[in-house]
Amino acid sequence: MLNRSSLLLLIPLLLGACTKFDPILYKVSGLQLHNSDNGGSKPVDSDSVAAKAYAIRLEFTLHIACSLKNTDTEESTYHLDNPATALNVYSLSGFDAAHPALSSLNDYFLYGARTSNVSGASTISRSISGGKIALDGLPGGRKIDESTSWTSSDYLVLMQEPDTYGSRDFVVNISFADRTEMKDTIHVNLYP
């Protein structure tokens, strides 16, 4: 039977169960590009890819950007502290008649955290405005401290084949809310 004292003991327990943890803030601190073959059900890294199945894998380096006091690795949500404000992808050589060298190819690529999730609505501009760049927090179950860093990948999926195949360099340039800018170049062989 519950008596008065046990009821009193229950109250702080019930209140304690409702504790809300702060979100864990993280930042993007690095960007590295990889070539991906998206011909199968899952993309695989490859430096020679059929143009119609080409995707650029953006590997972000992420790190904790807050004090972990009053946070919990299981309960806290992850919140990107420096969201991307602009992303530009272009080729160092001409892509087609409408896109000479160094001109933006943003309208030829779609963006997704997984290539299977890419749809017609996954444009780069929507991904930027929707805050969908580098959105993955640390996978659960890992112990973290304030120096922890990890990597996360997103994909740029090429939806238009170039006029000419062969070797090509793509550049991805991303600006972040904290006014940092990250840029990387990738070399790929695209075949028909």
Place this chain on the structure above:
Amino acid sequence: MKQRILLSITLLICFTAIAKAFPPDSLQRRAHPFFQTIYHNFSFGGCTALVYYCQPFAEKKLQQLPIAYSGYVSPLKSSWGSLGLLMGNGNVRFFGIYYHDKAGVEFAFNSFGGEVKMDDFMNYIQSRYPAYNTSSYKYNSRYFSGPLFTLTYLLHWRKFVAAPKLSIGFEKQDIFRYSQTYKMNGSNQFVEHSIDQSVVNTHSQHSYHAGLDLGRRFNFRNSVFHLEAGIRTEYIVAPYSMDVHTLEKPYGQPATESNFRYKSVFQMWDAGVYFTFVILKSKVSPTSHS
């Protein structure tokens, strides 16, 4: 959440204080005369533990609709139901109150329906998009859930009780938006396929239940608490109207859309066992009246 806990504690203290304010009767029980009257003339049914088998019937109307839709919502698998609120088939009777342990009303929360057998739909999708990876989507379900009000009349024979029941439910149909992107094998090209459904006149979504409970009561040491165990069966009819919008859009090409509205009737039969308790003052017991 904190406010709810504080409110619960406050209500508990208030009820205790109010109960203490009344003078005790001959058995040292304290209650307002109104509640004493109720106690002497009514019996009360509590929460019911139950397990039952559910068999939805095929809806003929759906078979006349395009398979891209009908295969997505039917046929439903048979399943098991239990005491539960969260998912699947479930029924929670919060209380029942019976005048002289005969005519009564009950209030419950119920959920009924089932998971869809997706084979027809997946076969259709695979034949429609043979060059695409269509293996990702294999689940849908249809459930109706909401409060249920029941009228019942208890028929007694010795320790046995038969309770025919008529119920009306005020449900909301749980609808999932189907939206899938099928990627072409060997290419980045894809096709988007979506099905949006919305119930027409959500406020008039009702279900009608006809059921029968057959049970036996057990009483120990002449307590007011009686345990009741038995079998139950129920037939459910839930008419509804649905607006449907389907879209098929290969990337970079115009979309093919269709809109239609249909009326159908969901029907299900279930049967199982139940176990509950009844607060029954001996004075209102039908055996003492006979």
